[in-house]
Amino acid sequence: MKRCGAAEFLELAKEYPVFDARTPAEFEDGHIPNAHNLPLFSNEERAEVGTLYKQKSRREAILRGLDFVGPKMRDFIELVEEVSEPPGPVLVHCWRGGMRSSSLGWLLGTYGYDVVALDGGYKAYRNHVLDTFETKLPHMIVLGGLTGSGKTEVLHELAALGEQIIDLEGLANHRGSSFGGIERQRVTQQQFDNDLSRVITELDPSRRVWVEDESLMVGRCRVPHPLFDQKKEAPLVCLEVSDRDRLDRLVEEYGEHADEALVEAFERIKKRLGGERYRRALEAIEAGDFRTAGCEALRYYDKAYGYGLEERDGPIIARLTYDVRPSSAEIARHCIEQV
Structure with missing residues (x-):
């Protein structure tokens, strides 16, 4: 899986589909134009995983996350196939370019897609957005x-x-x-x-x-x-x-x-x-x-x-x-x- 910065990612997005691994609530609040929401977790699932991470341990949070994501893996593949056939490429991101986009990227890559992930995730994209407003x-x-x-x-x-x-x-x-x-x-x-x-x-x-x-x-x-x-x-x-x-x-x-x-x-x-x-x-x-x-x-x-x-x-x-x-x-x- 390749990673790139926001400017290159957006250039690629003019030609290839973007899949946003964040929750529906995060996506609704704001997303890259024309991106497809492919949430690893529902809003409630993410809240539960986050609570476990803070109150228990990283390992327990990961295991609970696998409980949620495992049964959905086939659905993820089929949903992406409705938009783009392998090998793609396809673009993925989450909030900070962490576990959600890495997990989705690994799954799609295993299935045969060429995957490009946004380095720094949606947070990096938002910084890029704010920079564009300085354009003269x-x-x-x-x-x-x-x-x-x-x-x-x-x-x-x-x-x-x-x-x-x-x-x-x-x-x-x-x-x-x-x-x-x-x-x-x-x-x-x-x-x-x-x-x-x-x-x-x-x-x-x-x-x-x-x-x-x-x-x-x-x-x-x-x-x-x-x-x-x-x-x-x-x-x-x-x-x-x-x-x-x-x-x-x-x-x-x-x-x-x-x-x-x-x-x-x-x-x-x-x-x-x-x-x-x-x-x-x-x-x-x-x-x-x-x-x-x-x-x-x-x-x-x-x-x-x-x-x-x-x-x-x-x-x-x-x-x-x-x-x-x-x-x-x-x-x-x-x-x-x-x-």
């Missing part, structure tokens, strides 16, 4: 505009035109505001970091990179400070769309959600919204008038976005003003023309 992107351009301007759609159209993008909302599975997480599965901070790291490493730093003007927090995911600081200093193209069009978009995106979800979203910004606006918003939701409720939300977010603009260090290089918002594809073309 000198041609970054920020796409800005008030809530409801349709920035994310424009960002996707820029990608369709061959531009490089970092879609922070897509990576966080959240649309940015208090309402942005409605009916969306939560992404952990670790997984957000891992997926973002992969996007950054695939960028060409010599070309333009577009990123939406997000706050430090996108839902519950924090944008890494080195990237956020670069974004604050990068030039900005600002979309200026009429209040009518912005409100139309807000109603279209959120108006069909359950009243309870909308009330919870307003509850999260209650203190900053103010008691009177909060009361009006809730009364409007109860009356089925989300357009009025949306007006209250936009007043709050417009003010917050204004504060964010004041904190930026980078210049506004273009303002694209639309009384009637054209298609996102057309706006994307206008953005490219301005830079």
Whole structure:
């Protein structure tokens, strides 16, 4: 079984499958993108083995681990065969590159696979992830505009035109505001970091990179400070769309959600919204008038976005003003023309 560092391991992972020997809970908290979970232990089994290691001895822990793993060995082989036939190669790792990945690597190697293990395990990978956030992107351009301007759609159209993008909302599975997480599965901070790291490493730093003007927090995911600081200093193209069009978009995106979800979203910004606006918003939701409720939300977010603009260090290089918002594809073309 060969071992290699995180950078080489990730290069190999572009071509060969990765099998993560950690528990389902560890995997759910964060994993290498596209990895397959092949847990040697269940969550409960790992807890039991760990307790024996601490309270009894290493030998007793190993023996108990063999009790758990032995009956599963054939299943492991069959699960790997569903993804890759021998000789592979196949890539394996656990938390620190210790007994779990060594055991899985030995089993697969015995069966005839060429196995490559991640030296230092997932912990080494996470250090690599954090290092990638120091990558300089000198041609970054920020796409800005008030809530409801349709920035994310424009960002996707820029990608369709061959531009490089970092879609922070897509990576966080959240649309940015208090309402942005409605009916969306939560992404952990670790997984957000891992997926973002992969996007950054695939960028060409010599070309333009577009990123939406997000706050430090996108839902519950924090944008890494080195990237956020670069974004604050990068030039900005600002979309200026009429209040009518912005409100139309807000109603279209959120108006069909359950009243309870909308009330919870307003509850999260209650203190900053103010008691009177909060009361009006809730009364409007109860009356089925989300357009009025949306007006209250936009007043709050417009003010917050204004504060964010004041904190930026980078210049506004273009303002694209639309009384009637054209298609996102057309706006994307206008953005490219301005830079």
